Amino acid sequence: MIAANELFSVRGRTALVTGGATGLGRICAEALLSAGARVLIASRKAEACEAAARELSALGPCEGFGGTVADEAGVKALAAETRKRADALHILVNNAGANWGEPFETYPWKAWERVLSVNVTGLFTLSRDLAPMLIASATRERPSTIINMGSVMGYVTQPENAWAYSASKAAVHHLTRILAAELAEKQVTVNALAPGPFPTNMTKFAIGDEAGQARSARAVPMGRVGRPEDIAGPLLFLAGLGGAYTTGAIVPVDGGIGVTAPPAMFGSES
DSSP states (O other): OOOHHHHTOOTTOEEEEETTTSHHHHHHHHHHHHTTOEEEEEESOHHHHHHHHHHHTTTSOEEEEEOOOSSHHHHHHHHHHHHHHOSOOOEEEEOOOOOOOOOGGGOOHHHHHHHHIIIIIIHHHHHHHHHHHHHHHOOSSSOEEEEEEOOGGGTSSOOTTOHHHHHHHHHHHHHHHHHHHHHGGGTEEEEEEEEOOOOSTTTHHHHSSHHHHHHHHTTSTTSSOOOHHHHHHHHHHHHSGGGTTOOSOEEEESTTGGGOOOOOSSOTTO
16 A cells, blocks of 8 residues: 555656746646655746746756647647657646636627637647657656646536636636546556636635635635635645546536536425
8 A cells, every 4th residue: 555645746747837937837747846856837927937937946856947738839839849858758747827807798709719719729738749748758657747727617508708718718627528538558547626716816806805715715615715725635645646536527626516416497495
């Protein structure tokens, strides 16, 4: 029987976290570093990424550099820089994401182009381009892994004026399952986390203060917004030995939002 601490260990593994300078990406980077990995973090703001990497280096070996998945050239450059910095890649966390909030009546074409390019097309293309590294690092005993950042918005029907974002995250969930089927025989697991409300830069407009968090918590059955450990735990499960036989899963990290029942159709006494 494997010791409990080894189930969540990523010691000796190399990971790339996109959008790793802030928010959920930084939480992922911190978790992987704390569990023993060497972590590369990339985001479109190179200086912020480099600064974050310097801070995170207190936990373990961390490098930060500029990189975007918003367009084809950006993905190509990011994959090339990853190959330049690492001889092996065991973990890819596709966390980089974009949002655009606007009412239904005025929601623009360019919002769909921007959000889907980053959240879906860029995610797929980077996974494709780095797949050879992941496959080369994988064994039957210890698969490599791709972890995509989905969202509760990918399966609830409340768009919150984020029409493209919600559709993109539903696409991420389904793409995760398709990639899992594609890469299973190559010993690469593909899973997704589907977070509910977490305080990040992306959600700062709504839950950037205590009042906003309290308001959001009322929509969560468990009565609170997410904490860093709520992401770190399932991430390390999926990246560690504990999750080596799990692929194609969409792991809800939403405090019960996804299983909230609608109002009774025939009244509470039926």
